[in-house]
Amino acid sequence: MLPLESQPETGGHGEAEDRGDARAGRRQPIPLARPVLSGNEGTYVRECVDTGWVTTGRFIGLLEDRIRELTSAPAAVACATGTAALHVALLLADVQPGDEVVVPSVTFIAPINAVRYVGAEPVFLGCNDFMGLDPAVLSDFLAEECRPSEEGPRDRATGRIVKAVIPVHVFGNPCDMASIADTCARHGVPVIEDACESVGSRWTSGRLDGRHTGTVGEFGAFSFNGNKIVTAAGGGMLITRDPAQAERARYLIDQAKDDGVRYVHGAVGYNYRLSNVQAAIGAAQLEELPRFIEMRRRNHALYAEALDGVEGLRLLGVPGGTAPNYWFYSLLVEPGQFGIDREALMVALERDGIQTRPLWPPNHLQSPYRDCRAYRVERASWFWERVLSLPCSCDLTEGDVREIAGAIIAAGETAS
Ligand SMILES: Cc1ncc(COP(=O)(O)O)c(C=O)c1O
Known part of the structure; x- marks a missing residue:
């Protein structure tokens, strides 16, 4: 089974379509997460094509401006x-091979x-009730498992310097x-926020009231992959507080050109720029973001209501003091309490033309990383065994949600 994010949004849709039509025979299949391109995407892309500005052009700056306006981030690099x-954030944080x-x-x-791309070693830590990095585990790791050194906290077990937290x-x-930022500041470790799934999510109380995810750490990253809340037909955004780092990022993502005309390069660079056509789609999508978040919030509430009281099922809620973007909906299927387990439920729904996906396997157990250090990873397998991601596209209707919930309940009843 491919990981959820690597399911092509149309491929995933097509897969559900074949089986859904064959088995259900009554309606279009319901994909896990398809992009909704009903705003200015076509107009903006048309402009790129008509003007010939498909690779570089005004939409890249516009997309960056819109992300800065949305998040109040000082600098954003497409x-x-x-x-x-x-990857670029890790380079800018000066993470070196062996760190x-x-x-x-x-x-x-x-x-x-990305940690491996720079030759560094990941150390895996456990998660909290919402599957986010557990701040208490992080604090204990840096305080008890590491000793201070001039270069930063040194992991006593490996002798390596902890150069960043993601x-x-x-x-x-x-x-x-x-909590995470406080702990990292105490130990002098930069934070790179992976906000790839959380464009538009923010905190609503406490010290971070009003701040957007991706803007608290030294660096942040967003994704505009096809399954994300807003897409640019692929694409990403680097956030940094430091304009000098933003300039360095622009240099690195464009092959590190010291003299672009004479092909003089001052560092190992990358071809990591976003195209103008993609940025055009992304800029149009950002115009829809408030509406998309509202649709997803409404559908989360509808799922919660429709599945309320079903034994062995629970829809994961949202952390207090936050306004998330409700990107994905996590249904927790309790083995032995609901009629079937998470895997069997996914297969049953697929037969009904409803595409769902399991949580990612714990990464400290994945083959490239099973020899890496893991510290108090206590709940990853628990979540992995239970979490099923439900359809969440922004054009999901109330009727769709009720039908999906009905199919879930029926699958459990049929089995028991
Ligand atoms: C948590 C997380 N990090 C990073 C990425 C990578 O983003 P991209 O697919 O744009 O490279 C994704 C999704 O795709 C993600 O879900």
């Missing part, structure tokens, strides 16, 4: 993908791969960034 933005980077075990694998705002739910 990148080819969210993974590229994370250590703290990551959660519960996340899509991209931020962990919290991930899983499925759009903001982590407890106030």
Whole structure:
């Protein structure tokens, strides 16, 4: 089974379509997450085509401006993908081969791969009730498992320097960034927020009241992959507080050109720029973001209501003091209490033409990383065994949600 994020949005849709039509025979299949492109996307892309500005052009700056306006981030740099933005953030944080980077075990694998791109080693930590990096575990790790050194906290077990921490705002739910940022500041470790899934999510109380995810750490990364709340047909955004770092990022993502005309390069650069056509789609999508969040919030409430009281099922809520973007809906299926387990429910729904996906396997158990250090990863497997992501596209109707909830309940009853 492919990880959820790597399901192409149309491919996933097509897959459900074949089976849905064959088995259900009554309606279009319901995909997990498809993009809704009903705003100015076509007009903006048309402009790119008509003017010939398809690779570079005004929409890249517009997309960056819109992200800065939305989040109040001082600087934003459009990148080819969210993974590229994370990779560049690690380079800017000066993470070197042999360094250590703290990551959660519960996340899509991209931020962990980015750690390896710079030759560093991930250390896996456990999660809280909303699958975000547990601030207490992080605090204990840095205080008890590391000793201070001039270069930063040194992990006593490995001898490596902890050069960065990457919290991930899983499925759009903001982590407890106030605690995480305090802990990291105390130990002198930069934070790179993986906000790839949480464009538009923010805190609504406490010290971070009004702040958007991705803007609290030294760096943040957004994704505009096809399954995200807003898409740019792929794409990402690097957020930084430091304009000089933003300039460095622009240099690195464009092959590190010292003299672009004479092909003089001053560093190992990358081809990580976003195209103007993609930025055009992204800029149009951002115009729809408030409406998209409202649709997803409404549908989350509808799912919660429709599944309320069903034994063995619980829809994961949202952390207090936050206004998330409700990107993905996590249904917790309690084995032995609901009629069937998470895996069987996914298969049953697929037969009904309803596409769902399991949570990612704990990353400290995935083959590229099973030899890495893991510290108090206590709940990743628990969530993995239970979480099923339900359809969440912004054009899901109230009727769709009720039908999906009905199919879930029926699947449990049929089995028991
Ligand atoms: C948590 C997380 N981090 C990073 C990424 C990488 O983003 P992209 O696919 O744009 O490279 C994704 C999703 O795709 C993600 O869900």
